[in-house]
Amino acid sequence: MASEYQQTTDKEIQDRVRSKYRASIAELKGLNFEELCFFVETARALGFSNGPLGPLGVLAAAPKEVLRIGKDLSASASYLLLVSREYDTYVAPFGLGLKFYTRFTDGTCVITTNFLSQPIHDDEEKLYKSPQPGSIAAAWKHHQTWVSDLTARGKQTKYHLSFDDFAKLAYKEDSYMLKPKSVTNAMFGDVGSMLLGGVIFGALFAAAILMFLLWASLARTLNPACWYVRDIGSIPLLPGLLILFAAIPISWFLARIQRTAFLYDGIGTMFHGQTLLPDGRGTISTKWLVFLHLPILPVRSYQFVEEVSNSSAQKLPVMRPLDGLHGEQIRETLWKFKWWYAIIALLWVGWGMWTLSQCLLALE
Numbered sequence: 001m002a003s004e005y006q007q008t009t010d011k012e013i014q015d016r017v018r019s020k021y022r023a024s025i026a027e028l029k030g031l032n033f034e035e036l037c038f039f040v041e042t043a044r045a046l047g048f049s050n051g052p053l054g055p056l057g058v059l060a061a062a063p064k065e066v067l068r069i070g071k072d073l074s075a076s077a078s079y080l081l082l083v084s085r086e087y088d089t090y091v092a093p094f095g096l097g098l099k100f101y102t103r104f105t106d107g108t109c110v111i112t113t114n115f116l117s118q119p120i121h122d123d124e125e126k127l128y129k130s131p132q133p134g135s136i137a138a139a140w141k142h143h144q145t146w147v148s149d150l151t152a153r154g155k156q157t158k159y160h161l162s163f164d165d166f167a168k169l170a171y172k173e174d175s176y177m178l179k180p181k182s183v184t185n186a187m188f189g190d191v192g193s194m195l196l197g198g199v200i201f202g203a204l205f206a207a208a209i210l211m212f213l214l215w216a217s218l219a220r221t222l223n224p225a226c227w228y229v230r231d232i233g234s235i236p237l238l239p240g241l242l243i244l245f246a247a248i249p250i251s252w253f254l255a256r257i258q259r260t261a262f263l264y265d266g267i268g269t270m271f272h273g274q275t276l277l278p279d280g281r282g283t284i285s286t287k288w289l290v291f292l293h294l295p296i297l298p299v300r301s302y303q304f305v306e307e308v309s310n311s312s313a314q315k316l317p318v319m320r321p322l323d324g325l326h327g328e329q330i331r332e333t334l335w336k337f338k339w340w341y342a343i344i345a346l347l348w349v350g351w352g353m354w355t356l357s358q359c360l361l362a363l364e
Helices: 011-020 022-030 044-050 054-061 136-152 163-178 183-188 192-222 227-232 237-257 327-336 338-363
Strands: 004-008 034-043 066-069 075-084 089-091 099-103 109-113 120-122 127-131 267-276 282-291 294-309 315-321
Touching (some): 004 163, 011 075, 022 136, 034 163, 127 163, 192 237, 192 267, 192 282, 237 294, 282 327, 294 327, 294 338
Parallel strands (some): 109 127
Antiparallel strands (some): 004 034, 089 099, 267 282
């Protein structure tokens, strides 16, 4: 079930959204966008309505969005919807970046993102999405060109802009992303990245669980009779270490051969960093193994250049792997998330000290 979209007039939410996305809103207004309304995207039962892994997605989104958890355990993220009257386009800043939406009278819907996401080119659904990682201005320029090209071909934009019309576009994209893809596409198309992403998800999730269980395994080695180990359970220390240190290289290798990046509720592979090429005709970004959107291990740096045109008059970015990692970009990414690393390290060490204390006290 796709998320639900509703307008909101809650003053507190509006203030929080303005504060959260102040820079993006100011830049969009400088590009002649104007405010239309505030809205809320709601996932029922903490995201279970969007799949069994939905709650992990809610947890991953929490630091980046204006999020509320309702009494019925629904998760609601709030946004500001802006519009361009000249190009009949909607845009709403959110945690990952921006999405520009334009709808045409024949049902065609074109979407441009300023972050890396799964491209869509579906002539049957008349749905097209082009990721253009980079600045807001660059993504908007690409979208303007795309809309102008389609208009020159005789298509007409939906000039009556409203929240209800935007909600239809959002529902259309959500439904498409949740729709099962054919086995043929899964084997030969970009959806193959989803299959590898599933294996990577399992390996990283198992590694995360083992990171915490290893404290119990160490406690078991020190005191096999400890009540904590007996009641909570553990695995032998050496096999646990072997599985842990095997899961990370396997994930890294699969991410290396994966055609693009793909996340399952914040776990898998994701691109971080955007460095302009010297000629300004593309960008460099680095693929990472990530857990809840937190970069864990760099996999490979890629050059993105627009080269391929298709029947929807859009240009898709072509990925070209670089020989080595982009060192400066990796350092910037690690520094950007330094406080999250520190918090997780403290939680892990704190959990370990408490676990060991339960068993070491039992020896006295």
